[in-house]
Amino acid sequence: MDVCVGFEVHQPYRLDRGFVKEKAEGMQPEELFEVYFDSDWNREILNRVAEQCYLPANEILLQNIEKFEDEDGCFKVAISISGTLVEQLEKYYPEVLDSFKRLAKRENVELLGQTYYHSLASLYSIGRREFLEQVRMHEDCMENSFGCEPKVFENTEFLYNNSIAKTVSGLGYEGVFTEGAERVLGWRSPNYVYQAVGSDIKVFMRNYRLSDDVGFRFSNQDWNEWPLTAGKYAAWLSEAQGQCVNLFMDYETFGEYHWPVSGIHDFLRHLPGEVLARDNLRFANPSELLNHDSVDRVNVKDYDTVSWADENRDTSPWLGNELQRVCYKSLKELERPVKKSGDENLLKIWRLLQVSDHLYYMALEGGSAGEVHGYFSQQTAKEAFRAYSRIVSDFREKVLNYLS
Template sequence: MDLVLVFEVHQPFRLRRRFKGRLPYRYFDNQLNRKMLERVSYRCYLPANRIISEIIEESDGRFKVAFSISGLLLKQAEMWMPEVIDSFQILADTGCVEFIAQTYYHSLASIYKEKDEFRFQVKKHVDIMRKAFGIKPRILENTELIYSDSIGVEAESLGFEAVITEGAERVLNWRSPNYLYKAKDSSLRILTRNYRLSDDIGFRFSARDWVEYPLTADKYSEWIARSSGQYVLVFMDYETFGEHHPAETGIMDFLAWLPREAIKRGIRFLTPSQVIDEYHPVDEVEVPDSNPVSWADEERDLSAWIGNDMQRLCFNRIERLESIVKSSNDRGALEAWRMLQCSDLLYYQSVKGGGAGMVHMYFSPYESPYEAFARHMSALLDLEEYCEGEG
């Protein structure tokens, strides 16, 4: 069995309560943003990158991983923690790490009525990957693994050979996520996340009431080895290691020992590009534009970001602002508008209950979804007023 590890690396620009200063940073709490980046860097990015680098060397290059790093994370790191970028460049130099494209601003631009902004943000991300790591991504991971047939068409037109999305039952039906698929009437390949095995680490690793607790590297490697199919794609937030699950839970030891235990069992580590080079698609996947798939919540649809009236108001305001901001010819306003598109700002406004609601609140820096809405909408209205005044 082959194992594909892909890590999402992202930090949003969180919003301040009272706006001050010049665009584009007028709306953003950069004191908090810097504090959060430094915390996550010291808890996760720097130690985890060091572990991965050591295991790549120890395994003579048999250990391979892939990263999808948002442009907003790179922007923050460039401002406050350049050593984080240096540590990813060290990994890039090993030749055992793949970097995947996404939207630079980690936005929902792929579901806007007009796709020009989506194309711009993806191209900007490809450019920053080339400048930072000297590579041109072959594979697209759209924000939040959102995918539908039209997004596949856009991905192919942008030159990508494959996309990564969620292996949801409503997309695959009876089929397994552990196979390579292709888009309908297209040569675009589709890699699907095995969400159960991904969430065993991402969500359940430190859950003491979980029947499989504690999760050890040898136990997990056995699960992978016993899996059927071509490969297992495990995709999760990189912040899983050290931030969502603190080091005291044993998560960093798990990261260090998983490659060793997997290799011991004959499991090969592949990058996503190696998967599409080695395997042929077994079937087509069709995802209607009326119901895109994502990796969020039990519904695995768009409801995590545009499921309630507050979220839809902000989303529609963002779309409405496009022509206003672009016609203002103000670079600061344009950058602020794009930063305000970050999906996290909508995610914080969810009012879902149950387990999904707890996850939304865990990630939110605000006391309530209503505060998240107020800050986001106030920023959008302020930006609109500024642009109309400029015009």
């Protein structure tokens, strides 16, 4: 059984929650970034996540890769890192970017393709022109920053349908990750390789139960399996049936969502050894999963797009309420005037406003899903909506004035 471990690594540029129109009065396009986005807040969060997660987790991964590379089994991981995070690391924390570069140089580490701005551009239109541009931007980023050319794709938050798969296949990708949701698989298991309907691209389904045992439940002391040890988890993996078990989670799981005191770093440190101690398990990178034959096709129509977010595993975390849909519509309508302007600064701002996190912060769900949204945004949905609306409204005015 192949064990494929993947991490999504992303940080947005967070908006200035106190923005008012007067702050941007008379400003030129190249000045807008400083008033629309909260650089101090972004730097503060990035510094904390870097110290608690990125630096220690990267070091643990590198140590394990080196520890097992000369043995019969070896440790392998896949990383999907957004362009917005690479930019911020270059600006605020180059030593963290260097640590990712050291990982990327190892043949057991595979970088995945995604949208540069971690956006919802794959949902914009049938042609998906903006999506194509952002994917190409991300490919250039992976080449320029890490010397890598991705073969397998992980769309923003695992957003997937037949049309997206066909578009990604047309870009030359051979495989794509998405969620192993029951409404897609039915009675079938996520632990097999599938093929998309309408294209030849192979589809790798995340085993969300096993992934979420780490991502969401690890430090929950009310969970009946707490504490989760690396040995216990490896035993669960060993009991799985199929071709592969795909474990994918936010990288911030390791030190930010679950703080170091929870033991999450020790779990990550000991997991490779426990997995490789099982004769029926081996680590595999996504490109190696392409060697498996597809056992069936998965059919996900455009109106039933799947994601890995919240319990419904659809687009509702970003488009589930009227606040989000109003903002989404306003953003899409700006594409033509922004691109008509030909101004790179306006185009950059528009794309930064596409980062999926902004709409995610406006979700109104209660319960555990609401707690997750609140943790990320540190504000109410209505506060997030008001800040975003003020900025998009001012930005629209600036674009139209630029064109007049």
